[in-house]
Amino acid sequence: MPMKTGTQYIESLKKLKPKVYCFGEKVESVVDYPLFKPHIHAAAMTYELAHKPEFQEIMTATSHLIGERVNRFTHIHQSTEDLVKKVRMMRLLGQRTGTCFQRCVGLDALNGIYVTSYDIDQKYGSEYHERFKDFLRYVQQNDLMSAGAMSDPKGDRSLRPHEQEDPDVYLRVVERQSDGIIVRGAKAHITGSINSHEIITMPTRAMGPEDKDYALSFSVPVDTEGITLIFGRQTNDTRRLESELDAGNPKYGIVGGEALIIFNDVFVPWERVFMCGEHEFALELVETFAGYHRSNYGGCKVGLADVVIGASAWIAESNGIERASNIRNTLTEMVNLAETCWSCALACSYEGYQTPSGAYTINPLLANVEKLNITRFTYEWMRLAQDIAGGIIITLPSERDYEHPEIGKYIDKYFKGKKGFSTLDRIRMYRLIENMAVGAGLPEAMQGAGSPTAMKIMIGRGANIDRKKDLAKVIAGIDEDPYFKGIAQVKEDKAKAKV
Amino acid sequence: MRIAVKYCGNCNPEINSPRIIGQWMETLKDDEITFGPEGKTPADLLIIICGCRKGCVDRQEVRAMGRQVILIKGRWMGGLSLAENELGHQLIQRVESMRGALRRNAK
Ligand SMILES: Cc1cc2nc3c(=O)[nH]c(=O)nc-3n(C[C@H](O)[C@H](O)[C@H](O)COP(=O)(O)OP(=O)(O)OC[C@H]3O[C@@H](n4cnc5c(N)ncnc54)[C@H](O)[C@@H]3O)c2cc1C
Ligand code: SF4
Numbered sequence: 001m002p003m004k005t006g007t008q009y010i011e012s013l014k015k016l017k018p019k020v021y022c023f024g025e026k027v028e029s030v031v032d033y034p035l036f037k038p039h040i041h042a043a044a045m046t047y048e049l050a051h052k053p054e055f056q057e058i059m060t061a062t063s064h065l066i067g068e069r070v071n072r073f074t075h076i077h078q079s080t081e082d083l084v085k086k087v088r089m090m091r092l093l094g095q096r097t098g099t100c101f102q103r104c105v106g107l108d109a110l111n112g113i114y115v116t117s118y119d120i121d122q123k124y125g126s127e128y129h130e131r132f133k134d135f136l137r138y139v140q141q142n143d144l145m146s147a148g149a150m151s152d153p154k155g156d157r158s159l160r161p162h163e164q165e166d167p168d169v170y171l172r173v174v175e176r177q178s179d180g181i182i183v184r185g186a187k188a189h190i191t192g193s194i195n196s197h198e199i200i201t202m203p204t205r206a207m208g209p210e211d212k213d214y215a216l217s218f219s220v221p222v223d224t225e226g227i228t229l230i231f232g233r234q235t236n237d238t239r240r241l242e243s244e245l246d247a248g249n250p251k252y253g254i255v256g257g258e259a260l261i262i263f264n265d266v267f268v269p270w271e272r273v274f275m276c277g278e279h280e281f282a283l284e285l286v287e288t289f290a291g292y293h294r295s296n297y298g299g300c301k302v303g304l305a306d307v308v309i310g311a312s313a314w315i316a317e318s319n320g321i322e323r324a325s326n327i328r329n330t331l332t333e334m335v336n337l338a339e340t341c342w343s344c345a346l347a348c349s350y351e352g353y354q355t356p357s358g359a360y361t362i363n364p365l366l367a368n369v370e371k372l373n374i375t376r377f378t379y380e381w382m383r384l385a386q387d388i389a390g391g392i393i394i395t396l397p398s399e400r401d402y403e404h405p406e407i408g409k410y411i412d413k414y415f416k417g418k419k420g421f422s423t424l425d426r427i428r429m430y431r432l433i434e435n436m437a438v439g440a441g442l443p444e445a446m447q448g449a450g451s452p453t454a455m456k457i458m459i460g461r462g463a464n465i466d467r468k469k470d471l472a473k474v475i476a477g478i479d480e481d482p483y484f485k486g487i488a489q490v491k492e493d494k495a496k497a498k499v
Numbered sequence: 500m501r502i503a504v505k506y507c508g509n510c511n512p513e514i515n516s517p518r519i520i521g522q523w524m525e526t527l528k529d530d531e532i533t534f535g536p537e538g539k540t541p542a543d544l545l546i547i548i549c550g551c552r553k554g555c556v557d558r559q560e561v562r563a564m565g566r567q568v569i570l571i572k573g574r575w576m577g578g579l580s581l582a583e584n585e586l587g588h589q590l591i592q593r594v595e596s597m598r599g600a601l602r603r604n605a606k
Contacts, residue, residue, distance in 0.1 A: 122578075356578050363553065455579075464513050476551040 003060070003071050004143040010040060013195055018223040020194050020259070022231040030194055035231075038253030040195045042097045043145060045252075046073055051097065058089045063140050064358075065133060071302060073103045074140045076114050078361040083349035087299035094303015098249050098436060100256035102192025102442065104296045106146030109200040110136060111288030111359055113217055114285055117274050118357035120281050123452035128274045129357070135219060135272060139198070147196040147447065149187035149261060150289060152204045161207065161214040171201060171263060172213045173276060180269040181276060187263075191256035191448075194229050196222055199261060199407065203275070206283040215282045217275035218268045226266035229259040235261035235439035245399035245427060248435025254489065255440045287458070288361060293449040294371035295362040298345025301374050301445055305338035305381050308436045311429050313389040318421035318429070319390075334384050337377040344370030365462030372455040382437035393434040396427060500598060503542035503564055505535035505556055512550020514583050515575045515583070520548060522587035523594065541566050544597055549573065567601075569593050 004012065013031050020027040031040060050059040050071045061075040061082060062068070077083050086107075093101045114136070117128035139146065152161075155169035164170065171185030193199060200219040207215045207453045220227070234254050240247040248254070277283060309331060316327045348366035355361050386393065392415070402411045403426075412423045435441075446452070473479040506516055524532065533542065545565020547557055554572040562568050569590065574581050576589055 351553050353554060353572070467513070467515075470515075 002066070002068055002141045002143055003050050004047050005051055006041075006044035007487055009044050009047040009143075009145070012197065013040070016221070016223045018229060019227065020229045020231060026229075027194075035237060036194060036257065038099075038240060038247075038249070038251060039102065039192065039257035042099055042101045042252040042256075043103055043192055043195055043357065045093060045097050046101050046103045046145075047071065047143070047443050049093070052247035055092065058085050058092060063323040065137050065412075066140050067106055068140075070140045071143050072105045073145070074110065074143065075107075076136070077352075077361055078358075080350055080352045083295070083352045083360055083362055084346060087295060087345040087349050090296045090299025090345075091303040091306075094300040095306050096303075097252040097303060098307045098432070099252045099254055099441070100191060100300065101252075102147075102195075103145050103254040104300065105148030105191050105293065106196065106198070106200060107148075108289050108296070109146060109148035109150075109202060110139065111292050111361070112202065112285055113200070113274050114359050115288050115355045115357045115361060116217075116281055116285040118355075120275060120278050121286060122356070124278065126278075131271050132274050135274075142197075144197040145192065145195070146198040146200045147190050147193035147261075148202070148289070149190045149193065149199050149224070150202045150204050150286070150314070151188050151190070153186050153188045153260075154204070160204075160211055162210040169187040170204070170211075170214045171214055171216060174213075174265065176276075181218075181273060183218070183263050183266050185263055187261045189232070189258045189447075190261050191258050191260055193222065193259045194231060194257065198222065199227070202285050202289055203282040205286060207279040209279055211282075212279045215275060215277055215279040216273075217285060218273045220266060220268055220272060222280055224266055226264045228262040228264065230262070230497060232258045232260065236435070243399035245402070246431060247434075248431040253391075254435055255444045287364065288355075289459075290450055291362050291367050292339070292399075293365045294455065295345060295348045295367040297374040297445070297449060298341040298343075298348075300340045301378055302338045302345070304436060304441070305334065305378075308382065308385045308433065309334045309338065311433050311436075312385045315389050315426070315429055315433070318417040318426050320418040323446070330384050330388055334381045337381050341370060341373050341377055344373060364458060368455040368458040368462070371449055372452055372459065375446045375452045379442060382442060385437045389430060389433045389437070393430050394438065396430055396434075399427075402427065500544060500601065501531045501533070501542040502546065502594070503533045503536050504546045504548065505561055505564065507547075507549035507554070507556040509550045514550060514571075514586065516548045516550055516571075519571070519583075519587045519590060520546070523590045526553045535561075535564070539564075543567065544569065544594065545603060546594075547571065567597055569597070581584060 008252040010031055020030060022035060030036055047410065049055045059072055061072045063070045064076060064078055072086065072089055090104060113132055117132045120126055121129045152170040155164045155166060158228050161170035168185045171187060173181045174184045175182040187201060198219050199222055203215055203219045240250055244250045255439060313331055316322045321327050344366055348370055351363035351366055352360050397411055402408050415423050417426055417427060474481050504520055509516060513540060542565045544567050546562060546569045548571045549556055551573040552575055557570060574583060576586060581589060
């Protein structure tokens, strides 16, 4: 079976030698670097659960290419049922890690490129799709984790790629050779990239003919010559170096572990190039990828909501107020917000459809509505968690004070709650809420998979306001009502319903 | 020619399917048109017209209602994304080319 376990995944990372920098130093071993460990554990969960019979139905699928059972994170969706199982998998993993498990971006890149490379070949008779399928077989057979690198640094946002003062602020081809291409530029904020096997790139916006060198999609191993990764900071990141308790979620961390990836004249063989110059397909790839990716958020972030709702309820209980109507109301409101987003995730999956490539995609309008709700509702349920938890989540003394032989007893005594709840457990839960509700997870919900404006553009495009105007004109009696005649047994004049 | 038309149910369509079908029907002369009764002998041609790309009614047992099938899913027809006002015209053209093929086969 071509599926790695969690430990096999971690072992496989040891064979790679990516050039990674963090806090101004070169990281010798990604898997041994303490700051990275929680992120690696979260990604490892996507491997581990695939081997558990209780999760197998959701975590695995049968590949249409290699005919074997594969980890769903490498699968091309073959039905709406697959799309539904994908968001179920996201919720499950959000619940089991309490953070970003990183691997969905690569999954969405695989599906987005599968769909778009097929369409490019239909127009140009090129070979991108077949090349991509070969790559996909390799990914499935080796159960690889791929980072999905779409976002360019973008420089002056009002200018197109070819108009930028520095031509490298969007990743581009600088040379075409007989055996491959040379690329230069960068991708920013790329989740899980330091602990991925492959980096898959895609263009980040619509492109015109002058931008054709930027209309680019390819995949390379993370330790390819010329690639440098600079790891980004997150709120309270160094706490995990100091102590376990203060980190809040010491096993799995906070957000996904993002990096700036620099491509300094990197060679990419043609077998790994999936778009090169077909600028009119850049937008299709952006929208297809973004549609898949936005549909995930009502899964993973709702999984996180499940954890934070549970933490809030536990804190209320340990404070002796679990029966108070305000607390019950607040918890109900949190559930309502979370399940609304979940409903969107299910809806856009059930309403998915088959693309010409054979792969299924989500309903784009509903996926964008889902993600726009996430950019708001996550803040709201985290605000409510802060409300229930109280000010202690940002005033608690440190673990070192709690362990201190002289003053530790005061913390233990004065932060005790209801009988039967230890202060230590209460500290753990408060720190978890601090980690989830105060830090980097919030802007992740806002910006990950695109800013709210990007969603509104897509919602506007799918809204079909003209049809809504037609409906209103019929009800208002401006236009003919074809069904009313039958109901009321009246002869409508040409245009109006005469009652 | 016996032609069957099957609508999807049109819960929230992005195209006006009855208008497209109406436009096409105006061009017909003596074809026999039925609207999707299931379980009869297959029609010579089946037009499945869905209001959006979801294509709820594009199912195996529905396809079995026609010896040949034309499928419209929202603005998608024959693998192409078209403007709504092109769909009626495209449908007329496709039906006519299938009619020609059927005649040739009959000979
Ligand atoms: C935690 C996290 C993880 C991420 N992971 C990934 C990943 O794995 N892969 C990946 O490819 N990307 C990833 N991203 C990037 C994410 O998709 C971007 O953050 C998002 O698209 C917004 O882009 P930006 O951050 O560059 O912000 P900006 O582009 O600087 O946007 C800031 C604001 O300016 C507005 N704006 C931008 N351009 C214009 C314009 N031309 N006209 C008017 N308004 C404009 C935006 O709408 C927004 O309101 C991640 C981001 C985060 C925060
Ligand atoms: S195909 Fe679209 S419009 Fe038609 S019933 Fe299904 S969802 Fe509704």
